[in-house]
Amino acid sequence: MLQFVKTQNAPAAIGPYSQGVVAGNTLYVSGQIPFVPATMTIAGPDIASQTRQSLSNIKAIVEEAGFKISDIVRCTVFLKDMNDFPAMNAEYAAFFGEHKPARAAVGVSRLPKDCLVEIDAICAR
Numbered sequence: 001m002l003q004f005v006k007t008q009n010a011p012a013a014i015g016p017y018s019q020g021v022v023a024g025n026t027l028y029v030s031g032q033i034p035f036v037p038a039t040m041t042i043a044g045p046d047i048a049s050q051t052r053q054s055l056s057n058i059k060a061i062v063e064e065a066g067f068k069i070s071d072i073v074r075c076t077v078f079l080k081d082m083n084d085f086p087a088m089n090a091e092y093a094a095f096f097g098e099h100k101p102a103r104a105a106v107g108v109s110r111l112p113k114d115c116l117v118e119i120d121a122i123c124a125r
Helices: 047-064 080-098
Strands: 002-005 020-023 024-034 071-081 101-105 117-124
Touching: 020 047, 024 047, 047 071, 047 080, 047 117, 071 080, 080 101
Parallel strands: 071 101
Antiparallel strands: 002 020, 020 024, 024 117, 071 117
16 A cells, blocks of 8 residues: 655646655655745755755655654765755755665656755655
């Protein structure tokens, strides 16, 4: 049985997908771009502010589904410019602290709404 996650504390889906899906003891969080939920606009012009917002959106979905940040086991980070990796990585490290999920970082040519970063996550309990 699947549970589809929806929260107003993260941006509404801008396509035919769910913010997150719980399947058994696993939560799959759709890629989160740096939209501020209240305005559906990009959080800021720089990679640091956009990374913080993407991670904040993930946190809102994770918590809505009854999981915790410490349940995140894997993330994928999509970057428009790999030169932004150090600044993204600093924000990512600050968000997770001592918790260190598995991760991939991928350079892409373009992201939705021409943002700089998109991050997805998988949680398990």
